[in-house]
Amino acid sequence: MKKRSSTYGIPFLALATLLLLGMGAKAQVLNKPTPADNPNLAGNSAWTAACASASFNEYFVNFTWNPPLVASNNEFILELSDANGYFSNPVELARVSDKNTTFDFEFQFALPTDIRGENFKFRVRSTYPAKTSPASDAFSMYFIDYNSPLLISENGSGSIPAGGQISLCGGGSVTLKPHNIPNASSYLYNWYRSGTLLAEKSESITVSDPGMYYVELDYGSVCSGSANTLSNTIEITTGTSTGIAITGSSAVQICPGDTQVLQANITGMGYKYTWYKNNTVVSGPTVEGSSYTVNANTAGFEGSYAVEISGTGVCIEKSAPVTVTSAGDFEVTLQNAENIVLLPSQTKTLSVSSTASSPTYQWFKDGAAISGATNNSLVVNTIGEYYVEVTENGGPCSSAPKSSAITTMVSPDSFELVVDFVGTYASCENTDATLSLTTINAVSDNGTKTDVTADLQASFTYQWKWNGTNISGETAKTITVSDQAKNGTYQLSGTVGAFNAVSNNLDLKLASNQNLVITSNGTVYCDGGDAIVLESSIDLSSETFTWKKDGTVVNSSSASLTVGQPGVYQLIITSNDCPIVSNQVTITPFDASLLVLDKSSDLVIIEGETGTITASGADSYEWYDAGNNLISTDNYYGFQTEGQYLLVANFGTCTVSKVITVSYRDMFAIPNVITANGDGINDLWVLPNTYSRDPNVLVTIFNERGEQVFSQAGYENNWPQSTTTFNKQSMIFYYKITRGGKSLKQGTITVIK
Template identity: 75%
Template sequence: MKRSNSTYSILVLALALVLLGTFGAQAQVLYKPEPADNPNLAGNSAWTAVCASAGFNEYFVNFRWDPPMVESDNEFVLELSDADGYFAEPTELARVSDKNTVFDFEFQFALPTDMRGDNFKMRVRSTSPAKTSPASDAFSMYFIDYNSPLLISENGSGTIPSGGLIQLCGGGSVTLKPHNIPNAESYIYNWYRSGTLLATKSESITVSDPGMYYVELDYGDCSGSANTLSNTIEISTGTSSGLAINGATSVEVCPGDTYNLEANITGMGLTYTWYKDGTVVSGPTVDGSTYTVDGGATGFEGSYAVEIDGAGVCKELSEAVTISSTGSFDITVNNEENIVLLPSQTKTLSVGTSADSPSYQWYKNGSPITDATGSSLVITEVGEYYVEVTDNGGACTPAPVASETTTVVAPDSFEFVVDYVGTYTSCESVDATLSLSTINAVSENGAKTDVTADLQNSFDYQWKLNGGNVTGETSKTITLSNQEANGEYSLVGTVDAFQASSNTLQVKLASNETLQVTANGTVLCEGGEPIVLETTKDLTNESFQWKKDGTVVDSSSESYTVSETGVYQLVITSNECPLVSNEVTISAFDESLLVLDKTQDLIIVEGETQTLTASGADSYEWYDAGNNLISSSSYYDFTEEGEYLLIATFGTCTVSKVITVTYRDMFAIPNVITANGDGINDLWVLPNTYSRDPNVLVTIFNERGEQVFSQAGYENNWPQSTTSFNKQSMIFYYKITRGGKSLKQGTITVIK
């Protein structure tokens, strides 16, 4: 049967409605992303963990979605959670904009280099419309930034024991630690003992139980592919042999004498290592069970111990024996270690000693000085001087002890070193103090000797600025506090026929002047008055720059008219240093800056007051319906119905808000009246909202739908007569409209 055109149109419309119900009324469906195989690797399958590295970091994720279609500007974004599976601050892995008509596709991504964990999840977010897929399953994801075998040693010293064996005797312990990985503390570790995984996860482990110990980096499911398994160290335990050093534990030795130390275990072909104050002094030596302490050697005093090692015994260290010097004494040199001797000068060298009955002999350049046998010596020549002191009393045979050497030189020249005192920063500090820090005596061969303490009070000083003398500055210190003093400073000094010059120090002091920038507003709005930045400082002869967000935007105008939001400053170059003003932040205008504490549509009870308060603006103006200014406060007390205008000013910008005030109906529209002429409830009285308003039309219909009353600005005057009611009870219908829009409708029952 042939359909008519009208029938065909109806079918097309029905089909369109079905399609609208199927697609138009529902949102897109985003499915959770799934791991996908890598099309660039032959025979590959979907990954189960991400084990990325610098050598390989290419992974794929499959994503599906269902229509309706997304917007043309939509982008699909692949996001990664944190290591605990939370998306509070997701990491973007990939973003595509060319898949808006493809319902099944793959994302390609690379794992960020700082990702390590076992509970990462992924999700896909669309931007237009904004929707988010469910999260994926949790996966291990590790970026393997270190993938070489670890090397472990005792305390991470780098020394792997011979054969990988460490013996522990008498219940001791040892700490193992990798020594070939940078930033070792930033990783998590898997420690093993004889194949059993231990609980320790830190970079070091302290052990006392025997076993085979090794470690790898904990990369979760990626640990095996990281290839970080370390060498193995075997820990064995044994019983102490009771090693000790024969004799007393504290021995006094006369200077120049010797003393033999002997271990109590001998003749077993063992290896002996002797220590003084923890440092090896002999060995390891097979059968070296003795060690001779030489009391004639400087610094022979100390704590001596021996260690044994070898087949059949546990490696063991003895308790220490303390060797001290009897009859020893101290010599104190009372002068500087290095002395500069000027022409015609004399210097006195002296020493003090704790010897009971001392005698002295002074030496110059290694040879004794005739008749120089006192505790002090006056010198007039350069050379190297020291004194030998002999204690002629006590238990030991006298042995002379030499003091430290004093070097006396004649200078070829002098040099000064000056430096800043305290904290000084160029173009930031407003004052600076410079001072002489070192005086060096320079020999013919260029060798320098610090003679500051000896000669700093002997020189006459003069400070120079840019090569010229600074008037009145003749001490070794100068303090500067004025920008006009900026420049290069040096210090010269004279003593006898010598003149010394210093290095040069650059001084650039900041101005202590405050540079203030003002603006006639800080909120930029379209159509508003321009915002102008100004300063009271005269810029006529100044080098200056207006800057926005640190970038120069003008260097010629003494005031600057703002055209963009940002942070503005004025910088003046003053004596080679910048003088920087305060910051003026110009923000974009936003009507939300104006905040009202109540809605713009106020409902008040007639005869009462409702206060509306505004905040956020610089100033406020309230106008009534006649455009009369009624207040300039931030609030206004409303007592009457009507429309009011609030104008709030933000710098050069304004926001206008219309405030509508209406009376609250204190009673409902009545639906029953008694038109019996007794003066009570005879009239249908409406609330103020609907009565006496010329814009409100009240129309009443009888039960047959015939209009019986119609009045704009209803005066609460219906019915005007009771004679038209011919029944004891009659039903009427009313409709209240404003501008053709229905406000209320219902029934009125009239009882006679």
């Protein structure tokens, strides 16, 4: 049997006082704001939409609230939602501090200049107390920062067609766009065709259907009309094709240095011509600009050219394209164009390829032509800078020679190897790693480095070193390490001819593949309970380790850890400079609410019957009677006798004690009328056994003036006493029954003489 550390009992009650009831205070109510009349304007009507501008920006809203009064330092703040009616980031419009005794007043505000939308709402917020009114209805609100008529033209060019008319050929289209508004893309637009509102809202519109087109800025359902931005009208009509084309072949070649004139097949009619290259305008629209000159001396002149015709009496029409290319162009490609290391007594072969139809070659070294070097390849045995010139000797054009890229032949003073990890590597996270040669640099006597990896990596012989010592058998460019015991510094050395080279150092730290697990004999901590001990699955006698609680080191010397507080515990072992991290063990504080009873601890039974209480949530249970005698170890107990009992529930190393009070149920209620006339019937105020003769229950009686006339602990059912006098035929008294200061019953007693 577990020994209990303390006894238990029920304290005596203190003298009770009469309680008076109070009336609760009423809270302030902030009503939703509503639009109000502007007293500075003629008329008397509230606004229904806000169409502000630089010349007018004055609005009022009415706000009412209900008492009680707010604090003297309170402020009322008028706030505006976003365009969707949300107050996640409200805009303050106005605040007042002199309306704390005014229950009906107006806010004056100006609309911010960036406001555009159909669903703005208001609300009012007070600071002391902190309250917020309901949101207002939604309103269309716009600041009109541009209020002049728009001007539209083709592609926003600024050239409005004569008579405002553009004629399109069947299947053609034209783009209309305003050309006189700054920051045009920052607005929404209302486009119309013959009075019908179109769906497009962007600054430009591409049309092909006949009709009268015009536009205005979209300032919402109310403000758009008053903004005065309605544009000019452009009439789109359809007409018959003129058959515009570029004369000559659809494919033209130009020799280097030459020009080519492209000519439209329709001229002398006063029409406008716009020339395109690869669908981008390169000239026009120009009246009678029916020709365009392509210059082969201009870089990037090659492309697809077309001409578009427009003007009075013709529809807008674009020609079929003409492709212009260079006739004398060819490519020169030098093989092995990268820098090449030339070792003593070595030779290297350079070669060139070309797209010229009939090429001739001339090789150069250090800028000077090499006598007799006129083939497409060259054998080199000395250092220097080499390139080749290729001349085209066939085709329709004569052209200047083209030079290849330059290849530098170098004789190194030394070599440098560069090694790195292959793939993703993180120190103390990988369990294996691959190290490899990435670069071979030839280093000149002045320190200049030349990457010669592709040329020489197969010529070197290699040797890997670990902590300065050769690793047997590791003579490839790559090495893979998977043993944590081989953590350390790795380096690659290489030899070619008389040259010996070494790489940079790589520090390798592999994580251990050991599985570290910590266990505990419990996970619930309580003061006075048995100790909770954490232990490791690995013998720590020869290890370097730390115990951590909530990430902080708490012990670095004990092979096991005795828990002193709730928290998250973990063990870390340092192995070959890398940590081995255990699982986490969470120790939680004990919670007495884990013990659950299916009935109240104040159990009322009928005398002669059994009342059973069942407990749950604990590991084991012990029931004791008032004499501290163990009466059961089950999770339930059947009570038959009045008294006090103790339940001790065990949760691992923790215990919870619960006092059970058993009393008999009374078969009658507390009387509220007695007849103190001395006839022996109903002369005394008799209480049920629940409240009478219990030394822990205090009975107090007050007269109708609230004066105490009787008080007794362990009431003996003896009031009124024979010495009590009553000066009226019928008198009312008040009673209060308490246990331990807690009210059990209260009411009135009417005494009739």
